[in-house]
Amino acid sequence: MQNTINDIEIALEDGILGFNNIIEVTEVFSLSPDKKISNILTLMVAENIKNPVATEESFLTKKLFSISRLKGWKFGIKRYYIEIDKIGQRLEDLTQVGVWDEKQKDIINLKRIDKYFVSPDSYETVPINNLLKNNFNNGSYVFEWFDFDKENHQELLSSPQALQRLSESIHEVLPISISSVSDRIGNFLLQIPSTILMAYFGLEKNNEIFSLTCNIAWHENARKRDLIINCHLSETDNICEGYYTKILKRDEPNISLPIANKRAHIGTVWDPENNFILARTRPSAFISPDARITTTVSTFEERVLTHNGTSKVISVLKPDSYVKKTEQKKIITNWTKKRIYDSSSAELKENRNFVQYNSKGINKNQSKSEALKDLVYLINKYGQHAVWLWDPYLSFQDIFDTLLLNTHSNSIMKAISSLDVPPDSDQTSSCEIYESKALQTISEYKESFTALPVETIKTLNLEFRCKTGNNGWGFHDRFIIFRACT
The missing domain is CATH 2.60.40 (Immunoglobulin-like)
Known part of the structure; x- marks a missing residue:
């Protein structure tokens, strides 16, 4: 413990990591139904502020706020400043007794972990940067006290929806995302930026x-x-x-x-x-001075789709066939590589990384429509080379509403079905009906495809497969798979 405090004192010395004269403290806290205060997150940041600042507490939220998933709970955010020469005693009490504020509820298993250095984000993200303040330049040292049991936050952590809504409410006040690093809930962090x-x-x-x-x-x-x-x-x-x-x-x-x-x-x-x-630094990618950025010339043509009296016209992107194979645009590695928990729910929904649909509620038709739109969005974003759609209930109408809307000409598309009847369907699916219907269904699909205009078929590269007789196995999950190249 003493070594940790010594490390902090050395790190805060003028000329070691920088020149700091104050610690900015931001507390996110909760008020439980029994009126007890718990620490959600406390972030302490070493700063150099020329003008004297008041050390009294100020609330960043006008009043305590609530979230719908946690009945009776209230949350708030406050900020204050501690002088450099006084932070040592506060941190010593936190290390020895696990107490930061006497008004806060006791923390059962709070332990100080080894200090660590946090680099700025590059094309790779550093999850803890979702909590740190302006960690843009050289990086920062972080000293952290970890709440390992999180007994005061079990109700919050057991509800992903509540955690996400709390994170969004906090984000309206502070540029942080606690849902993306939920393991830090209940923790205390001291950030000392390197500015020397x-x-x-x-x-x-x-x-x-x-x-x-x-x-x-x-x-x-x-x-x-x-x-x-x-x-x-x-x-x-x-x-x-x-x-x-x-x-x-x-x-x-x-x-x-x-x-x-x-x-x-x-x-x-x-x-x-x-x-x-x-x-x-985090990994930084070099572009060789000899590297060339090549482009392809593309033209648009129309794909006309007609089925069950419904017609659609799709603008299909067709790469110039004259471009030599050796000069074709190479696939660039996606450097963002964002993990799901690194993003807020709004970002996840916008990028279609994680979206929930209500398939049984009163708005199920609207939810189905949104799901289809999102599926088409993903197909057109990632389906330039190949798209595989696995769905046990896949019908021709489903293919018509998804794969055939791929705007990339001759993208390799494969549809796989078990020809199962959807659970909410009025139809029956006995073994006998299934066996007799499989080949008939394939024949009907083929007729539907051949009924498409000749110009439309020219831009399609589609293969449909299904289980027939004793060949193949049934499956239950739905997948959409994209291939970068073929």
Whole structure:
């Protein structure tokens, strides 16, 4: 415990990580039905504020607010400031006794975990950045007290809907997302940003040789010292393809390290004198100076669909067939790689990463329509090369409303069905009916396809399969699968 407090005191010393004179404290708290206060999240941030600030508490919410899923619970957000020389005692009490505020409910199993350094987001996101304040430049050290049992928050954590709604309400006041890092609920975090210098990593090429340069700009009040600069290439298949390190002398503004232009890099600036990281990147991707961005010329043509008296006209994107295969646009890796819990519900819904539909409520027809629209959205967003649709209840009308609306010409589309009857259907599906109906259904589908206009069929690359007789197996889940290339 004492070592932790010493680490914090050293990190807060002027000239180590920066020059800070105040701790900004933001508390998100709950008031239970029995009128007891619990910590939802407390974030302490070391800052340098030139003008004196009042240390009294101020509420960021005009009044306590509630959410529908937690009856009788209230929530609020407040902010205040603690002077640097007084934060040590507060943190010592938190470490020893687990008490931050005597008004708060006791925390059964609060433990301090080892300090860690948090880099800014790159094309990879760092989940804890959803809670930290402005962690944009070099990164920050975080000292954290972890509520391992979360006894005070069982009701909240047992309801994903309540957690999401609380997160959205907090986000209206603070630029944080607690639902994306729900394991931090009940925790206390001290964030100390590294502002003693600014570090920039960049790629240079000279005579076919690549090098990584690191430029350093010290704070005007900093005492310069020697630094260790290292870079390693992010690993693929658990293979390390490069690691480089050099000493940057205190009077040198930059340094260059040889590097193979194969992988994304992670650059680190380390202060060996005080044993602190001063800057660290997340994997950053290089674009080779020789890289070329190629484009394809595309034209539009119409696809006319007619079924059961309904006609639709789809504008189909057709790549220029004259473009050579070697010059065709390459598939670019999606660098965002956002995990579901990294996003708010609004983002998840907008991107169709996670959407719920009410298939049995009074608005089930509207819900079905929204689901179909979202499915078509995903097909047209990701179905440039190939789309596979698995659905045990798949009918021709379903194919007509989904796959045939793919705006990419000759995208490879495969539809797989068990020819099962939907649970809410008035039809029956005995084994005998199923066996006798399978081949008839396939024949009817074929007739429906061949009835489409000739120009429409030219832009389609569709294969339909189903279980017949003893061939194949039934299945119950629904899938849509996209392939990047074929």
